[in-house]
Amino acid sequence: MSEQLPSPDFDAHNYARPNQNWICGHACEGNACRQGPDAKGRCRATAECKPVQKTKPGETKGRWHCTRPGGECESGPLPDGSCCRPIAKCSPVPTLRVWRGRATLAVIAASCAVLLLLLGNPPWRNNFISPGIVSDSHSGATFAARAETNHLNQNCGACHVAGDSGPNPMIHAALHADPGILDLKKLANAKPAEPTAIDESCLKCHAGRNFHQTDAPPISCSFCHAEHQGRMMAATTDASCNFCHGDAAKMAHNSVGDEVTSLKSKQSQSLLTSAPTKSEIHHFADDHPQFRFITEKLRDPDTLKFNHTLHLTGPTIPNLPGGEKLDCMFCHQPDAAGAFMKPVAFEKNCRVCHSLQFDPETPQLMLPHGNVDFVSAYLRSLPKQYLNLAATENLADANGFVEKKLAGLRSQFGTGEDLERRVFFSTATFGPEAQIGTLSGATRSLFPGCAYCHEIKTAASGLPQITKPVMPERWLVKAKFSHAKHLNIACAQCHDAVHSKDTADILLPAKETCAACHSPHGGVANTCAECHTYHQPQFVAK
Amino acid sequence: MTRFRRQFTFGSLALIAASVAALWLNGKFNALPDYAFLTGWALLAGMFVLTIYNVRKKLPFLPLGKSETWLQIHIFLGFFTTLLFLIHLNFRLPHGWFEIALAWLFVLVSGSGFVGLFFSRILPRRLATRGGEVIFEKIPALRHVLKAEAETLSLGTDAKSPVIAEFYTKRLAPFFSGPKNSWLHFVESRRPVSALLAELEDLRRFATDDERQRIERLAAIVRQKDGLDYHRALQLALKLWLFVHIPLTYGLLIFTALHIVLVFGFSGGAR
DSSP: OOOSOOOOOOOOGGGOOOSSEOOOOOGGGGGOOSSOOOSSOOOOOOBOOOOOOOOOTTSSSSSOOOTTTTTSSSSOOOSSOOOBBBBOOOOOOEEEHHHHHHHHHHHHHHHHHHHHHHHHHHHHHHHHHHHHHOOGGSSSSHHHHHHTTTTOOOEEEEEOGGGGSOOOHHOOOOTTTTSOOHHHHHHHHHOTTTOOTTTTEEEEEHOOOOOSTOOHHHHHHHHHHOOOSSSOOOOHHHHHHHHHHHHHHHHHHHOOOHHHTTTTTTOHHHHHHBOOOOOOOOOHHHOOOOOOHEEEEEOOOOOOOOOOHHHHHOOOOOOTTOOOOOOHHOOBOOOOSSBBBOOIIIIIIITTTOOOOTTOOOOOOOOOOHHHHHHHHHHHHHHHHHHHHHHHTTOOOOHOOOHHHHHHHHHHHHHHHHHHHHHHHHHSSSGGGGSSSSSSSSSOOOOOOGGGGGEEETTSSSSSSEEEOOOOOOOTSSOOOOOGGGGTTHHHOOOOOOGGGSSOOOOOOOOOOOOOOTTTTTSSSSGGTOOOSSSOOOOOOO | HHHHHHHHHHHHHHHHHHHHHHHHHHHHHOOOOHHHHHHHHHHHHHHHHHHHHHOOOOOOOOOOOOOHHHHHHHHHHHHHHHHHHHHHTTTTTOOOOOHHHHHHHHHHHHHHHHHHHHHHHHHHHHHHHHHHHSOOHHHHHHHHHHHHHHHHHSTTTTTHHHHHHIIIIIIIIIHSOOOOOHHHHHHTOHHHHHHHHHHHHHHTOOHHHHHHHHHHHHHHHHHHHHHHHHHHHHHHHHHHHHHHHHHHHHHHHHHHHHHHHHHHSSSSTOO
């Protein structure tokens, strides 16, 4: 009880009432009235006393008497019974608590007003509640046109049911969400990447989920493609890929490796995919498997005979007609996009040196390329070819010229059949040996025989058969690559052509070569999506 | 060990343990698909407990535990809730007007709370060094008493010094007219009152004995008035931070309610 007693210096007369909402207007002068303002801030001061009426015996009206504390005043009450000494009313002052309460109410009112204003106006609402800028793919004129085609809402409602509705439908959608607002158990147990109802909106424009593997589990679009992250859709991160490839249990059931193996004998391209991925992969530089052509020591099955070392460093290789030295870029030209190299073509890249000139003395005549029958027919029409040449060059004795040429061929090769056989099957050079690909010869290298470059077989009919060279336009077909982005790197840094003497050498870089740059250490982008595409190419917007 | 120190030690250890546990759980379960929903509910629960402290203060008659204990819980939970807020944001900046506004409200409420905590730990010590306890609500009355005394000394019927009267009219009357130099008091600057006292000292050198006594008394009153102003400035700071903390708390709750409606209304489940 002693704690509740007033302190010794407590002045009951000047009690401040700090917890009340209003204080006397005279408090700042030290003259606060004892009564103080009422709860609504009104001064309760009236007069110094409240007179009472006393009626003595025999009186009918009675008299008013002063009741002022400390003694009656000199004047006494007025005839109407009111005190003659009214107290001047003050203007009570609100305490800080009142001001704080007012500030709180103002903030509440302002918050409600702002939200109602913004939510009540659809264009403002969409901008206000959007958790970030929608990508260009899902906004703007192009998207609007596509949405119209697919009979979709062109705003938030294109993806969200509650997106283009007022507050009430929003609340309704929230209350009927699955998992529900208070369904904490379901929220905690939600499975990652599981498709949700919002994926149905994606499928209105995007034709199905074409996964890179047919038996891949269904994955929510938004698991990899995060919207509201800016004008460009956020790049897919490794975390999305690691959902499967970083999970040993999931990868144990992977059948991609088997599928590729089954293709081994069908297409050379498929041989050159990455090794079967039953193991976990988290980052390219760390645990991405080595490229399969290295681990399995695969060889290029092409039958064309080509020696990169000879062509790049051989002393017998002549300069090009313009005087330039033969280099990689002469044969390997980028396509229009610059991503890949155009196929090497005989007419464009080989004939400049390998002219198919079969008669050392007559450089004007050259064998056709590309068709065995054409070559055979050409050889069998040599008298006609020489006659045409004589006519073209206006030789006086055309028949004599033809006879002389044919006699020369007969003396060198024997019969026409011998010549034809030698053209197709011989790897030996025609004419002086020194003229084959040497700098000493004034002319281009002479034709040594088809078998010099091609694999020649004899068909059942006895005719020669040239195995068609297979030169795939792309090697690692499961990955994206662009030469255009690698122009600052010398060819030889990735392709060890200088030391390759055999066509069977696959002159692709090993994983380590790529990882030298494409790694955290190298500083170049090294995410999965940098090289790989998740969806099949046909996964496009309707 | 005092009760305060015991509470502080226990609270700090609990806060550290809870923070470490929260960060560990964040690292472990961050990949859960609906993790943001779970951290959001945890954050809301923390905000709810923080908010009902104000309700507890309005219901002193209910047996809900000591207000001091509630305050300690409020402080330590405030720190922890700030960590929960960062976890809920996944330690990233928010995007979109609404989310930015919501985040700013939280930052302002929690920031004002930290400022208030700082004030409540620092300012009372400073107040104790400048005179005894002065009730904030009584400061105007005390200032009025000092002003009246100074006025009597300078302009009263028995005051016969025109020099003091002029000095009072020109220099002291504005000083006594109300609270002065609040910001300078807040930063512990005594330059204005020192200047005023120096002027009084200059006046005293050429004064008569009677004037000297009056000037010395005036100087004492000026010091008392300055002390009152000092108390008022610091006590006002102790009260004004609540003008940010409490009103914005209600704004934050309103925005939070809408946030819940939006995230569930627009989430994958609701589509």
